[in-house]
Amino acid sequence: MNLDLTRRGFLKLAGTGAAATTLGAMGFGAAEAATAAHVRQFKLATTTETRNICTYCSVACGIIMYSRGDLAAGEHAELLHIEGDADHPTNRGTLCAKGSALKSYVKAETRLTRPRIRRPGSDHFVDIEWDQALDKIARAIKDDRDANLIEHNAEGVPVNRWTSTGFLAASATTNETAWLTYKVVRSMGIVGFDNQARV
Ligand code: SF4
16 A cells, blocks of 8 residues: 555546446456556646645635745746645635635735835835845834833833734734734733734
């Protein structure tokens, strides 16, 4: 028994076996080999599978993204197909209408793929590098927290509240990411903390 057999490989073999066995039972023994030889290679057989989470809502269904092109070799990876992850405990392979249309979302011409900024006094956004965006966010967080953290209440009890900055988290994450986000936000003292699922 081949313990490395993939789910798709198993389904293909099972289908081939059923057809060949039926032909064999009917007396067309030679047809078994011919049938097996003409089973078309599954279209996604040579693609790379990447597990991810649906971007849309807080159900956070598991998905598998199929792409062609080796990123490690400097090639452009072309996304070919997205489907529900049958091994994911949340959705067991199912996707709703929005999740089923994820590929068009990923490939939409209007999709933002880089951070953008609208500078003070400007009426339009411009693209900036990821490092620039992260540095700017980190600077703003540090400056505002230093200026506005409330360390003690009126009775002198330590409270460490930071009420001048809020945080909006993404719901389309794993439990581990959500846990880490919560710890980071609360450890900084942020009180205003909400989630995209409620917006
Ligand atoms: S597939 Fe549908 S239910 Fe699942 S996370 Fe995406 S939008 Fe939500």
